[in-house]
Amino acid sequence: MNGTFGTRHSKLSSRIDRLATFGFWLLSMLLMLVIVWLLFTILKNGIFKINLDFLTKLPDEMEAGGGIGPVLFNSLYVLVLSLIFSLPIGIGAGIYMAEYAPANKFTEGLRICVEGLASVPSIIFGLLGLAIFVEFFHIGLTILGGSISLALLNLPVLTRVTEEAVRAVPREIREASFALGASKFQCIRTAVLPAALHGIVTGVCLVSGRAFGESAVIILTAGLSTSGELLNFNLFDPGATLAVHLWYVQSEAIVPDAREIADKSAAVLVLFVLIINLLFRFPLWLKERKLKK
Structure with a gap:
């Protein structure tokens, strides 16, 4: 039975x-x-129409044939600056929350606050940046204000992803490192972080793609215009990005080829997000291949 x-x-x-x-x-x-x-759907209407002139020419407000040179550069420039501001703080905070923070009600409350901030709409961070940089410091709509506002937007996500990646590392790895005489910091640097690297890189890819395609924060803190130069590194000039330009062309522009510019800009935006993800993951892929050999 x-x-x-x-x-x-x-x-x-x-x-x-x-x-x-x-x-x-x-x-x-x-x-x-x-x-x-x-x-x-996004790529079919624009990818085959993209050429070097479109990627390097200045936008035109009245006539057809304008490009996206300055806004594409601003997108990359703002992305790099926002990562410079957010990566050390976000990854450091995630490591602290996972390895050093005591298990008490304050830490749990802090974790809940970080999770709450990660789900806040981006326009709230745009309004915060507007209040800080435009109304309080009176520096106007600038690349600097947009970059820091984007960093603030991405900090909660980066912190939580880093914390979860570090906490997911098996305890045996830490115990083996301590058994060899490593200090707490040495254990984290040489054993925990390499094991958690894939998760951390995933978080970096997420915030990079979000920052590159963000528009609400940039509109409120960096403006709708550019300096008119292809390569402009001045942090106190306005810094409209490709996502902002795409929104503007689709909704406000009066150029006759606005729809074509929007299709090509959307294709470029998607392609660059994919390229950014590949650039972050390619070193990990090379490292894995070397380890397998």
Whole structure:
């Protein structure tokens, strides 16, 4: 009797396992199809029309044929500056929360606050940047204000992702490091962070893509215009980015080829986000290949 029940239970478990596997496989395929469809929809109308002139010329307010040179440079410039401001603080805060913060109610409250800030709409950070840089410091709409505001926007996400990546490192790795005589900091630097690197890089990719495609924060803190120069490193000049330019062309511009510019700008935006992700992950891929050899 027990043998018959065990056999039936085993067959039922096997069927449930196959059904679950098929369900997860189907969901994965549906997700991939949605992603491919979105990429195809965005890229099909603009990717084959992109040329060097479009990437380097100045935007035109009245006539057809304008480019995206200054706004594309501003997007990359603001992204780099925001990462310079946010990476040390965000990753450091995540490491502190995972390794040094005591397990008490204050730490739990702080963690809840960080999670709450990670879900706050970006326009709130734009209004914060507007209040700080435009109304309090009176420096106007600038690249500096936009970069710091983007850094503030990305800090909560980067902190939480880093904390979870560090906490996910197996305890055995820490114990082995301590057994070899490493200090707390040496253990984190030489054992924990390398093991958590994939998760941290994922967080960096997330905040980089978000910063590169953000528009609300930039509109409120860096403005809708540029200096009119292709390469302008002045932190106190206005710094409209590609995402802002895309919104402006689609909604406000009066140039006759506005739709074509919008299609090409959207394609460039998606391509650069993909390139940024590949650039962050390529060193990890090379490192894994060397370890396998």
